[in-house]
Amino acid sequence: MPAPGDFEVVETAIPTPREGQVLVRNSFISVDPYMRGRMNDQKSYVPPFQLGETLTGGAVGEVVVSQSPNHKPGDFVFSNFGWRQWYVADAAEVQHIDPSLGPIQSYLGALGMTGLTAYAGLLEVAELKGGERVFVSAASGAVGAIVCQIAKAKGCYVVGSVGSDEKAAYLKNETGIDRTINYKTCEAPQDLTQAVAAAFPEGIDVYFDNVGGAHLQAAIANMRPFGRIAACGMISQYNATEPTPGPNNLVNIVGMRLTLRGFIVGDHLALRLDFLRDMAQWVKSGKMKWRETIASGIDKAPEAFIGLFKGEHIGKMLVQVG
Amino acid sequence: MPAPGDFEVVETAIPTPREGQVLVRNSFISVDPYMRGRMNDQKSYVPPFQLGETLTGGAVGEVVVSQSPNHKPGDFVFSNFGWRQWYVADAAEVQHIDPSLGPIQSYLGALGMTGLTAYAGLLEVAELKGGERVFVSAASGAVGAIVCQIAKAKGCYVVGSVGSDEKAAYLKNETGIDRTINYKTCEAPQDLTQAVAAAFPEGIDVYFDNVGGAHLQAAIANMRPFGRIAACGMISQYNATEPTPGPNNLVNIVGMRLTLRGFIVGDHLALRLDFLRDMAQWVKSGKMKWRETIASGIDKAPEAFIGLFKGEHIGKMLVQVG
Numbered sequence: 001m002p003a004p005g006d007f008e009v010v011e012t013a014i015p016t017p018r019e020g021q022v023l024v025r026n027s028f029i030s031v032d033p034y035m036r037g038r039m040n041d042q043k044s045y046v047p048p049f050q051l052g053e054t055l056t057g058g059a060v061g062e063v064v065v066s067q068s069p070n071h072k073p074g075d076f077v078f079s080n081f082g083w084r085q086w087y088v089a090d091a092a093e094v095q096h097i098d099p100s101l102g103p104i105q106s107y108l109g110a111l112g113m114t115g116l117t118a119y120a121g122l123l124e125v126a127e128l129k130g131g132e133r134v135f136v137s138a139a140s141g142a143v144g145a146i147v148c149q150i151a152k153a154k155g156c157y158v159v160g161s162v163g164s165d166e167k168a169a170y171l172k173n174e175t176g177i178d179r180t181i182n183y184k185t186c187e188a189p190q191d192l193t194q195a196v197a198a199a200f201p202e203g204i205d206v207y208f209d210n211v212g213g214a215h216l217q218a219a220i221a222n223m224r225p226f227g228r229i230a231a232c233g234m235i236s237q238y239n240a241t242e243p244t245p246g247p248n249n250l251v252n253i254v255g256m257r258l259t260l261r262g263f264i265v266g267d268h269l270a271l272r273l274d275f276l277r278d279m280a281q282w283v284k285s286g287k288m289k290w291r292e293t294i295a296s297g298i299d300k301a302p303e304a305f306i307g308l309f310k311g312e313h314i315g316k317m318l319v320q321v322g
Numbered sequence: 323m324p325a326p327g328d329f330e331v332v333e334t335a336i337p338t339p340r341e342g343q344v345l346v347r348n349s350f351i352s353v354d355p356y357m358r359g360r361m362n363d364q365k366s367y368v369p370p371f372q373l374g375e376t377l378t379g380g381a382v383g384e385v386v387v388s389q390s391p392n393h394k395p396g397d398f399v400f401s402n403f404g405w406r407q408w409y410v411a412d413a414a415e416v417q418h419i420d421p422s423l424g425p426i427q428s429y430l431g432a433l434g435m436t437g438l439t440a441y442a443g444l445l446e447v448a449e450l451k452g453g454e455r456v457f458v459s460a461a462s463g464a465v466g467a468i469v470c471q472i473a474k475a476k477g478c479y480v481v482g483s484v485g486s487d488e489k490a491a492y493l494k495n496e497t498g499i500d501r502t503i504n505y506k507t508c509e510a511p512q513d514l515t516q517a518v519a520a521a522f523p524e525g526i527d528v529y530f531d532n533v534g535g536a537h538l539q540a541a542i543a544n545m546r547p548f549g550r551i552a553a554c555g556m557i558s559q560y561n562a563t564e565p566t567p568g569p570n571n572l573v574n575i576v577g578m579r580l581t582l583r584g585f586i587v588g589d590h591l592a593l594r595l596d597f598l599r600d601m602a603q604w605v606k607s608g609k610m611k612w613r614e615t616i617a618s619g620i621d622k623a624p625e626a627f628i629g630l631f632k633g634e635h636i637g638k639m640l641v642q643v644g
Contacts, residue, residue, distance in 0.1 A: 045578070045579070212573060231576050237572075245567030245570050246567060246569045247572075249568075250559075253584035256584065259582070260583075261575075261579075262581075
C-alpha cells in the first residue's frame with residue numbers, strides 16, 4: 001500500500017511557452033486505481049512511473065497563455081500532464097473540452113476516460129445486449145456507477161456490489177439499479193457466491209469486474225451459458241505483496257462457454273464520439289448522474305490516491321489544484 | 323478418481339428394429355475426458371450420467387439390419403449411443419461416415435469430434451492467424467496433437483507440453499512442432515512458467531488449454547498483448563475432491579488485454595464441412611497424422627477411460643468392441 005511519505009510536492013519555475021505551445025493552469029487532476037500498477041517496476045501497457053519524476057495522468061485546466069492559433073486564453077483543455085498546477089505543452093498535447101456538456105472536471109470522470117471505460121467495457125468488450133442480467137463490482141465507484149446506469153439505460157437487470165450500506169443507498173436512490181450487495185457483510189468467499197446467486201436467480205449474462213478475487217469467483221459460479229466478463233480492473237490484487245490464488249472455479253469457463261476478456265480504455269478511443277453522443281442524451285433525459293469526491297490542494301493528491309484503495313469515496317475521486 | 327468397480331458390464335437382449343430403425347453393431351467406442359464431468363451430479367452443458375444407465379458417447383459401427391431407406395446393411399455409421407456392442411436406433415440418430423477418408427475409428431478422433439474440437443478451438447475460438455506463436459498443453463493427447471498440426475499447417479511457431487520424454491519425441495518426430503516441454507520435470511509452478519518463457523522468447527499469441535492449473539498460470543504469465551486462450555478442458559481439475567485455487571496472475575488479463583474463452587465442440591458443428599475439407603487436404607499432403615491407443619473388449623472400457631487421467635496413452639484413446 002502506498003504511503004504519503006512516498007510522495008513529495010516540489011516547486012519549480014514555470015517555463016515560458018514557445019511558438020506552438022500553451023501555458024495551462026490545471027484546475028483538477030485525476031487519481032485512478034490503474035496508477036498503482038505504474039508504481040510497480042514491470043512491463044505493462046503503460047511504462048512505470050520513474051522515481052523523482054512528476055506523476056502523469058488525466059488533468060483539466062485553463063489556457064493562460066497561448067502561442068498557438070488553435071487555443072486562446074480561457075479555453076478549457078484536457079491533458080495527460082497529471083499531478084501539476086501549471087504546465088507548458090505543445091498545442092497538440094492538449095484537447096479542447098466543451099463545458100456546456102458538464103462541469104469541466106466531469107471530463108476526468110463521467111464524460112472522460114472513466115465514462116468511456118464503462119461504455120467500451122460494457123458495449124464493446126462484453127457485447128451487452130438490451131435486457132440482459134448485469135453484475136457490477138465496485139459499483140459505486142467512478143467506473144462502476146456509470147456502468148450501472150448505462151446498463152439500466154439499455155433495459156438491463158442490474159445488481160451492484162458495494163462495501164457499505166451508504167453506498168448501497170446511493171446506488172439504489174440515484175442510479176435506479178435493481179439490487180445491491182454489501183460484500184463486507186459476506187465473511188467467506190462462498191457467502192458472496194450465495195449472495196450473488198440470490199440476486200441472480202436466472203444467472204448473470206455480463207459481469208463487469210473492477211475488483212477480481214472473491215467477486216470474480218462469485219460471478220463465475222453464477223454465470224449463464226455464453227456469459228461474458230469484462231475485466232476492467234482487479235483492485236483487490238493491486239497492493240498484494242505476494243501473488244494471491246485466483247478463483248477456484250475456472251473450470252466453469254469451459255462448460256458454460258464463458259468469455260473473460262481484459263481491456264484498457266486506450267484501445268477503444270474510436271468509440272469516443274458515439275460515447276459523447278450517447279452520454280449527452282442520457283444526461284439530458286435524466287438517465288445519467290454522477291458523484292465526485294473532491295480533495296482540495298495538490299498536497300492532498302497522495303491521500304486522495306491512497307484513499308482509492310480504502311474504498312471510502314463515492315464516484316470519481318478528484319483533486320482540485322487551482 | 324473413478325475406479326473400475328464403479329462400472330458394470332451388463333448383458334441384455336437386443337431389440338428388433340421397427341419401421342424406420344436400424345440395428346448397429348458397434349466397432350469402436352470413444353472414451354473422453356469430458357465424460358468425467360458427466361459423473362458429477364451438477365448442471366452442465368450435458369446432463370449427468372444416471373446411475374445404472376449405459377454411458378453414452380461417440381461410437382462407430384456397422385449397420386446389420388435396416389428398416390430405413392436411408393441405411394443399408396454394411397453401412398458405417400457414427401452415433402452417440404456410447405458404451406454398447408449393439409443398439410437399435412431411429413435412422414435419424416445415426417450418421418453415415420465415409421471410410422475412404424480414413425479408418426472408421428478415426429471418426430471418433432482426428433476426423434470426428436476430437437479433430438473438430440481442435441479445429442474450432444484454434445480457428446474460431448482463439449481466432450488463430452498464420453504465423454502466430456502457439457502453446458498447447460496435453461499436446462500428445464487426442465485433441466492436442468491435432469491442434470499442434472493445424473497450427474503448423476497455418477505456419478505457426480508451436481510448442482507443446484507433455485508428460486514424458488517418449489511423448490515429446492513422438493511430437494517432435496511425427497508432428498514437426500518446434501519445441502516440447504516435459505512438464506513433469508518442473509517441480510514448482512514457477513519452473514513451468516520459466517520453461518514456457520524460455521520456449522517463447524517473444525511470448526504466446528494463442529494458448530490452447532487442455533489442462534488448466536499450473537499450465538494456465540504459466541501461459542498467462544507469458545502471453546503477448548491481445549493474446550487469446552481457448553479453454554477446451556481443465557483435466558488437472560476433473561478429479562479434484564476439493565476446489566483448487568486458480569492461477570495467481572489473472573490480473574495480467576487486464577493489462578495485457580487477454581481473452582480467455584471456454585468452448586465445447588457442440589456449439590461449432592457448423593464448421594464440420596470446412597473441417598472435413600481442410601483435414602482431407604492436410605492428410606493428403608502429409609501435414610496431418612495421428613496415433614490411437616486402442617483397448618480391446620467392452621470390459622476394458624473402464625480401464626481405458628480411467629487411463630485418460632493417468633496420461634499413459636498417446637493420441638486418441640479408443641475401445642474396440644466388435
